[in-house]
Amino acid sequence: MRLTGRYLGAFGAAILMLASGGALADYPNRPITFIVPWGAGGGTDAVGRMLATLMERDLGKPVNVMNRTGGNGVVGHAAIVGARPDGYTIGLITSEIGMMHHQGLTRISGASFTPLGLVNIDPAAIQVRADAPYKSLGELLAAVRAQPGKLKASGTGHGGSWHLSLYGLLLEQKIDPSTVPFVPSASNAAGLLDLVADGVQIIPGSHPEARALMEAGKVRSLAIMADKPSALFPQVPTVKQAVGSTWISGVWRGVAAPRKLPRDVEARLRMAVKKAYESQEFQTFMKERGFGSQWMEPEAFAQFMAREDAQLGKLMKTVGLAK
Amino acid sequence: MESIALAFSLVADPYVLGVILASSLFGLFVGAIPGLTATMATALLVPVTFFMPSVPAVAAIVSCTAMAIFSGDIPGALLRMPGTPASAAYTDEAYRMTRKGQAELVLGAGLVFSAIGGLLGTLVLVTAAPALAEVALNFSSFEYFWLVLLGLTCAVFIASDRPLKGFVSLLLGLLLATIGLNNPAAHPRFTFGSDDLLGGISFIPLMVGMFAVSEVLRFVVSTGESRLTLAQERFGNVFAGQWALIRRYPLAIFRGSAVGTAIGALPGAGADIAAWISYAISKRFSKTPEKFGTGHVEGVVESGAANNGALSGAWIPALVFGIPGDSITAIAIGVLYMKGMNPGPAIFLNNPENIYAVFIVFFLANLLMLPLGLLAIRLYKQILRVPRQALMPVILAFCMVGSFAINNTAFDIGVMLVAGVAAFFMERNGFPIAPLILGVVLGSMFEENFATSLIKAEGSWLAFFERPIAGALGVFTILVWLSPFALRILRRPRP
Numbered sequence: 001m002r003l004t005g006r007y008l009g010a011f012g013a014a015i016l017m018l019a020s021g022g023a024l025a026d027y028p029n030r031p032i033t034f035i036v037p038w039g040a041g042g043g044t045d046a047v048g049r050m051l052a053t054l055m056e057r058d059l060g061k062p063v064n065v066m067n068r069t070g071g072n073g074v075v076g077h078a079a080i081v082g083a084r085p086d087g088y089t090i091g092l093i094t095s096e097i098g099m100m101h102h103q104g105l106t107r108i109s110g111a112s113f114t115p116l117g118l119v120n121i122d123p124a125a126i127q128v129r130a131d132a133p134y135k136s137l138g139e140l141l142a143a144v145r146a147q148p149g150k151l152k153a154s155g156t157g158h159g160g161s162w163h164l165s166l167y168g169l170l171l172e173q174k175i176d177p178s179t180v181p182f183v184p185s186a187s188n189a190a191g192l193l194d195l196v197a198d199g200v201q202i203i204p205g206s207h208p209e210a211r212a213l214m215e216a217g218k219v220r221s222l223a224i225m226a227d228k229p230s231a232l233f234p235q236v237p238t239v240k241q242a243v244g245s246t247w248i249s250g251v252w253r254g255v256a257a258p259r260k261l262p263r264d265v266e267a268r269l270r271m272a273v274k275k276a277y278e279s280q281e282f283q284t285f286m287k288e289r290g291f292g293s294q295w296m297e298p299e300a301f302a303q304f305m306a307r308e309d310a311q312l313g314k315l316m317k318t319v320g321l322a323k
Numbered sequence: 324m325e326s327i328a329l330a331f332s333l334v335a336d337p338y339v340l341g342v343i344l345a346s347s348l349f350g351l352f353v354g355a356i357p358g359l360t361a362t363m364a365t366a367l368l369v370p371v372t373f374f375m376p377s378v379p380a381v382a383a384i385v386s387c388t389a390m391a392i393f394s395g396d397i398p399g400a401l402l403r404m405p406g407t408p409a410s411a412a413y414t415d416e417a418y419r420m421t422r423k424g425q426a427e428l429v430l431g432a433g434l435v436f437s438a439i440g441g442l443l444g445t446l447v448l449v450t451a452a453p454a455l456a457e458v459a460l461n462f463s464s465f466e467y468f469w470l471v472l473l474g475l476t477c478a479v480f481i482a483s484d485r486p487l488k489g490f491v492s493l494l495l496g497l498l499l500a501t502i503g504l505n506n507p508a509a510h511p512r513f514t515f516g517s518d519d520l521l522g523g524i525s526f527i528p529l530m531v532g533m534f535a536v537s538e539v540l541r542f543v544v545s546t547g548e549s550r551l552t553l554a555q556e557r558f559g560n561v562f563a564g565q566w567a568l569i570r571r572y573p574l575a576i577f578r579g580s581a582v583g584t585a586i587g588a589l590p591g592a593g594a595d596i597a598a599w600i601s602y603a604i605s606k607r608f609s610k611t612p613e614k615f616g617t618g619h620v621e622g623v624v625e626s627g628a629a630n631n632g633a634l635s636g637a638w639i640p641a642l643v644f645g646i647p648g649d650s651i652t653a654i655a656i657g658v659l660y661m662k663g664m665n666p667g668p669a670i671f672l673n674n675p676e677n678i679y680a681v682f683i684v685f686f687l688a689n690l691l692m693l694p695l696g697l698l699a700i701r702l703y704k705q706i707l708r709v710p711r712q713a714l715m716p717v718i719l720a721f722c723m724v725g726s727f728a729i730n731n732t733a734f735d736i737g738v739m740l741v742a743g744v745a746a747f748f749m750e751r752n753g754f755p756i757a758p759l760i761l762g763v764v765l766g767s768m769f770e771e772n773f774a775t776s777l778i779k780a781e782g783s784w785l786a787f788f789e790r791p792i793a794g795a796l797g798v799f800t801i802l803v804w805l806s807p808f809a810l811r812i813l814r815r816p817r818p
Contacts, residue, residue, distance in 0.1 A: 040366030046657050049370045066731045070522015071504050078518055105521070152779055158509040183775045184507045189646055193590055199463030199779055212645020215667045288661045
C-alpha cells in the first residue's frame with residue numbers, strides 16, 4: 001500500500017509539471033477534450049491522437065482524446081456539435097458527415113460546425129487480386145460491361161464512403177451501378193481479406209489500407225480517383241490517365257468545434273491546429289502511415305464540405321441510398 | 324545467426340528492459356480494472372510509443388497486452404467482475420472456486436497457464452507465421468459463417484445441464500446483438516430514435532452488469548451469517564498445486580494453447596472468442612463434465628491458456644500481411660508502419676533483427692508475467708479481507724466508472740444497471756447468463772457473415788458448402804449437432 005502511495009505521488013508531481021509548463025493566458029485554462037468519432041486504434045484515432053499530442057504542446061494544457069463511437073460516426077459527430085462552444089470541446093470530423101444526414105440518420109451536417117482546418121485527404125483507389133485477368137481499369141470496366149452482375153465489390157459498410165466512390169465512378173462511366181453488387185463488410189481490411197480469399201473481386205479503398213497486401217504481392221491497385229498519383233504508389237495511374245474519367249473521390253479528416261465559438265478562442269485554436277499540422281512530427285507521422293496530408297484553411301474547408309455534401313447527396317439519391 | 328545475436332543485444336538495452344517493465348505494470352493495472360480492456364491499454368500507449376525507437380515501441384504493446392489479459396482474471400476470480408472480455412468465459416467458474424476457498428489455486432492457475440499459453444502461442448508465431456498466415460487468408464465469409472455457428476453451438480455445451488434455458492438465453496443475446504446500425508444493411512434497428520442506441524448495446528457495460536451487479540444484488544437480498552464472510556480464511560501459496568495441475572491436464576493445456584493460437588490467427592476473432600470456445604471444448608472432452616460450473620479448475624486451465632495463446636496468434640496475419648488478427652493488433656499495425664517495420668513477408672528479410680527482437684520480447688513478457696502477476700495477486704487479495712458490506716458498494720462504484728470509461732457516455736451506466744437487474748432475475752430462475760454473453764459476442768459476426776455470404780452467392784444455400792474449407796466446417800458443424808441424437812439412438816437398449 002505504501003508503494004501505491006508513492007506511485008500516486010509521482011503521478012501527481014508529473015501532472016503538476018505538465019500543467020505548470022504552459023503560458024498563463026485566459027484560454028485555455030483547463031484541459032481540452034478532443035472527440036474522435038471512431039474507435040481507438042483506427043486510422044482516424046491515430047491522426048486524432050497525434051494532433052492532440054501536438055496541440056497540447058502548443059496550448060500548454062492537456063488535450064485529452066475521447067473516442068465517442070457508434071452509429072457509423074453519428075454519435076461522435078453529434079457530441080462535438082452538441083458540446084458547449086467554449087473551445088474546451090473540439091474534435092476530428094470525417095467525410096461521413098457529408099453522408100449521414102442524407103441517409104436520414106441525423107440532422108447535423110458539415111455546416112453544423114466551426115471548421116478549424118482540414119488535415120488529410122485519402123483518395124479512393126480500385127483494388128483487385130494480383131492474379132486477376134484484368135490488368136487495367138479499362139479492362140476491369142470492360143469485364144463489368146461484358147458480364148453484368150458477375151463481379152462483386154466490397155470494402156466498407158452499406159452506403160459507406162468507398163461504396164459511393166465506386167458507384168460514382170461507375171455512373172460517370174455510364175455503367176449501371178447495380179451491375180456490380182456490393183457486399184457490405186465491417187472494414188476495408190475485412191473486404192481485402194475477402195478479395196484475397198476470392199469471395200469478391202473489386203475493393204474500392206485507400207492505398208494505405210491496401211498497402212501491406214499490395215507489398216506482399218497479393219493485391220494490385222488499378223487506378224486512383226484523384227487528380228494526381230499517390231505518394232505511396234506513384235506507379236498507379238489516376239482514373240483520368242486510365243479511362244479518361246474526371247471523377248475524384250476519397251475520405252478526409254479535419255478538426256472542428258461546435259458553432260458559435262468566441263472569436264478569440266477560434267483564432268487561438270485555428271493557430272494551434274495549423275501549427276500542429278505544419279510540425280515536422282505530424283508530417284513524418286502522416287508520411288510513415290501513408291496517409292495523404294493536405295491542408296485547407298477553415299474557410300476553404302467549409303466550402304469543400306458544402307461541395308462534397310452536394311455531390312454525395314446527388315449520388316446517394318441516384319443509387320437509392322438516400323432517404 | 325548474426326541477426327539473432329543482434330536481436331538479443333537490442334532487447335538487452337536497459338532502456339528497452341525498462342520500457343518492458345513499465346508497460347507490464349501498466350498492463351497489469353489496466354487489466355485488473357473492470358471496464359478497461361487490453362485494447363484500450365494499447366490505444367493509450369500509442370502516443371507514448373511515437374517517441375520511442377521501433378523495438379521498445381512494439382515491446383511496450385506486446386508486454387502490456389499480455390499482462391492485461393492475465394490480470395483480467397484477478398477481479399473475475401475475486402469479485403466476479405471480469406477485468407477484460409477475454410476472462411468472461413470462466414469468470415463464474417473462477418469466482419465459485421474463490422467462494423469455496425480456493426482463490427489461490429484458481430489465481431495461480433490463471434497466472435501459470437496464461438504464461439504457458441502465451442509461450443506456446445509465441446513458439447507457433449516464431450516458427451510457422453508465414454505458412455499459417457497463408458491458411459488464414461483462405462477464410463472468406465463462408466468459412467467464418469460456419470466457424471461462428473460452431474462457436475454459438477458452444478453455448479449448448481456451456482449450459483448443457485439445462486439446454487432449453489441455455490438456448491433461450493442465447494437467443495436473448497442474439498436479439499441484443501441486432502440492436503443498432505451496425506448491421507449489413509446499415510439500417511437502424513430497435514433504436515427507438517435514440518442516438519445512443521444507434522451504436523448498439525455496448526458489450527463491456529453489459530458484461531460488467533451481468534456478472535458483477537447481479538452478484539451485488541444477490542448479496543443485498545441474501546440473509547444469514549455467511550453473507551458477511553467469504554470462505555477464504557487464509558491465502559496460501561499461489562504456485563502451490565500448479566505443478567500437479569500441469570501433470571493432471573497436459574492435454575488440456577496443449578489443446579487450449581493450440582486452439583487459442585489458431586483462433587487468434589484468424590482475422591476477426593480474438594482472445595475472448597478463443598476463451599469461450601476452449602472452455603466449451605474443455606467441458607465437452609472432460610472426464611468430469613458434471614463438475615463444470617461448480618468451481619472446477621479444468622476449464623480455467625484450458626481457456627486461460629487459450630486467451631493468451633490467441634494474443635500471440637493474432638500477430639501472425641498482422642506481421643505477415645498487415646491484416647489485424649484482433650483489435651489489439653489493429654492498433655499495433657499502425658505502430659509498425661510508424662516505426663518503419665512495415666508488415667509483409669519482407670519483415671522477416673529486411674532488418675530481421677527487429678522482428679527477432681520482438682519475438683524475444685514475446686517470450687520475455689510471458690516469463691515476466693509470473694513474478695509480476697504474483698505481485699499483482701498479492702496486492703489484490705487484500706480485497707478478500709475487506710468486509711463484504713463495505714466491498715459491495717465499492718464494486719458497484721467501480722462498475723459505473725468502468726462502464727462510463729469505455730465510451731465516455733452515461734448511457735452505458737444505464738445499460739450496465741439494467742443488465743445487472745436482468746441477470747439477477749435470470750439466474751434466480753435458472754437461466755444461465757453465459758450463453759447470452761456469447762450470443763452478444765458472436766451475434767453481429769454471425770449475421771454479417773451470413774448476409775454477406777448470401778449476397779455473394781446470390782441467395783444460393785449450396786454456396787455454403789462449395790468451398791473446400793467451408794464445406795468441411797459445415798459438415799463438421801452438422802455432425803456436432805446430430806451427435807447427441809446419434810448417441811441416444813446408439814445407447815438405447817436393444818429389445
